Amino acid sequence: MSEFLQQLVNGVTWGSVYALIALGYTMVYGILRLINFAHGDVYMLGAFFGLYAAQWIGAADHPTPVRAFVVLVAAMLGCGAVGAIIERAAYKPVRRSSRLAALITAIGVSLLLENGGILVFGPNPRFFPQIVPSSQISLGHGVSISNQQVIILVVSTGLMFALRFIVLNTRVGKAMRAVSHNHMAAALMGISVDRIITFTFVLGSMLAAAAGVLVALQNPKIDPLMGIMPGLKAFVAAVLGGIGNIPGAVLGGLVMGIAEVLVVGYLSPSYRDAIAFVLLIVILLVRPTGILGTQAAEKV
Amino acid sequence: MLLQVERLDVYYGAVHALKGVTLCAEAGEIVTLIGANGAGKTTLLRTISGVIPSRSGRVTFEGRDITRLPAHDIVGLGISQAPEGRLVFANLTVEDNLELGAYRRKDRPGISKDREEVFRLFPRLRERRRQSAGTLSGGEQQMLAIGRALMSRPRLLLLDEPSLGLAPLLVREIFRTVREINQRGVTVLLVEQNAHMALSIAGRGYVLETGHVRLEDRAERLLQNDEVRRAYLGG
Ligand SMILES: Nc1ncnc2c1ncn2[C@@H]1O[C@H](COP(=O)(O)OP(=O)(O)OP(=O)(O)O)[C@@H](O)[C@H]1O
Ligand SMILES: [Mg+2]
Numbered sequence: 328m329s330e331f332l333q334q335l336v337n338g339v340t341w342g343s344v345y346a347l348i349a350l351g352y353t354m355v356y357g358i359l360r361l362i363n364f365a366h367g368d369v370y371m372l373g374a375f376f377g378l379y380a381a382q383w384i385g386a387a388d389h390p391t392p393v394r395a396f397v398v399l400v401a402a403m404l405g406c407g408a409v410g411a412i413i414e415r416a417a418y419k420p421v422r423r424s425s426r427l428a429a430l431i432t433a434i435g436v437s438l439l440l441e442n443g444g445i446l447v448f449g450p451n452p453r454f455f456p457q458i459v460p461s462s463q464i465s466l467g468h469g470v471s472i473s474n475q476q477v478i479i480l481v482v483s484t485g486l487m488f489a490l491r492f493i494v495l496n497t498r499v500g501k502a503m504r505a506v507s508h509n510h511m512a513a514a515l516m517g518i519s520v521d522r523i524i525t526f527t528f529v530l531g532s533m534l535a536a537a538a539g540v541l542v543a544l545q546n547p548k549i550d551p552l553m554g555i556m557p558g559l560k561a562f563v564a565a566v567l568g569g570i571g572n573i574p575g576a577v578l579g580g581l582v583m584g585i586a587e588v589l590v591v592g593y594l595s596p597s598y599r600d601a602i603a604f605v606l607l608i609v610i611l612l613v614r615p616t617g618i619l620g621t622q623a624a625e626k627v
Numbered sequence: 628m629l630l631q632v633e634r635l636d637v638y639y640g641a642v643h644a645l646k647g648v649t650l651c652a653e654a655g656e657i658v659t660l661i662g663a664n665g666a667g668k669t670t671l672l673r674t675i676s677g678v679i680p681s682r683s684g685r686v687t688f689e690g691r692d693i694t695r696l697p698a699h700d701i702v703g704l705g706i707s708q709a710p711e712g713r714l715v716f717a718n719l720t721v722e723d724n725l726e727l728g729a730y731r732r733k734d735r736p737g738i739s740k741d742r743e744e745v746f747r748l749f750p751r752l753r754e755r756r757r758q759s760a761g762t763l764s765g766g767e768q769q770m771l772a773i774g775r776a777l778m779s780r781p782r783l784l785l786l787d788e789p790s791l792g793l794a795p796l797l798v799r800e801i802f803r804t805v806r807e808i809n810q811r812g813v814t815v816l817l818v819e820q821n822a823h824m825a826l827s828i829a830g831r832g833y834v835l836e837t838g839h840v841r842l843e844d845r846a847e848r849l850l851q852n853d854e855v856r857r858a859y860l861g862g
Binding site (some may be wrong): 502 | 673676677678697698699702703707708710714715716717718719723726727728730731775776779
């Protein structure tokens, strides 16, 4: 039992990371019907921006909560800017072209970030500094959680609620929903559709950056290709929950994280990466719209 | 002259949808645009609103050239549109739809006042204010589309087939409201297939045929015109 609970704690932790990344996929899809395959690489950049920020402000040698927070914010801002540049430079020019052109562009951007990363950061893994000294907290019954896991859970939950607030209650959030419903109708309201699309990329990229830093707290070995697998899994999580659906991305991320640790714990660690694809195939066969997704009923 | 459209040419790829269309609207008028399916009525309204680019020609509003302005800036200048098919934001509430109509405005008190005014024009929307727009009936969605367009405080209101798919009684109600909106000083450019209704509330009308302006006259004269009677008024 305690074994199971321990797995569950780990699974929810990973799940919240997948959820953060999946949100970026699902928001961009909702607004452009585009799978931004470079999104996993933005997550990788988040970890590296965090690394450089940590070195810059000395968070590695003298860790304090304030410094850790600054590292997180710096990585988020950096990736927000990268997201805006990717959208303006790569996706906007092909927005009126075919979906195939957009897909090829997405793959191109992803390769560019990965190989650019190898060029700039070097091909070998780097170590993310301990900006939060680790400790274990016992939950009783042999179940424990690390303080880093607690931080992952608290920060990702906080960010998800912040996103929820933005999307549901703010002017720009309502504009995002209007654009995702119909670009022309949104433009007729006086909404600058271009600006809202860029804003959506910025938000998604900031969440991915946060995920990158949070994961690096726990798994400090970071490298330019580290975004590929989590990116794919988060994409599957978004599809699982219903692509384009924001609560669905959170649910899909949690399901993915829990499924993964259960497979590792009870089957074999070598199946860890396979479960994502099994889930993808199953959901596409059983319920292609995802758990919370609805049939695309617009454009009557 | 409030709105002036001069020799407008619009293409969809190789399809020449508007062929040198010239048309105008004076402040305070209701001008109607009638024509068969595919004549180019929707294309004209969308081009005026800036969501479709024109290849040549000019659109001026209050003396200002708006031909190349992006759609969101045109709304800010005082032109708004209730588009064909209503296009209400189905997953947002009635209130949120109205709020988005006022997206460019910052004057909170003015916005609430105008929302009250929309609720006065369309009391059914008030009852359903917290309901999501997708659950409204077709007629209510049309009311919402018009109300939402009013929320930007337009001086020119473009209406694309507001009667489409509505029961006759509701059509009459909508047209009565359009006239009331006009009497409050909003100029209206009304696209309709229901030519009889449209010509009965309009001052002037244009007949569009495969991208050309075929006829242009005072509404009561168009109602008497043989050609119009045959083609658009069922004899
Ligand atoms: N997106 C498009 N791509 C290609 N052709 C188009 C497009 N939209 C409209 N057209 C063509 O342009 C012409 C004018 O269409 P438009 O929708 O403006 O007509 P309309 O007068 O509004 O017709 P209706 O009364 O059916 O609404 C038609 O021949 C139509 O087929
Ligand atoms: Mg039309």
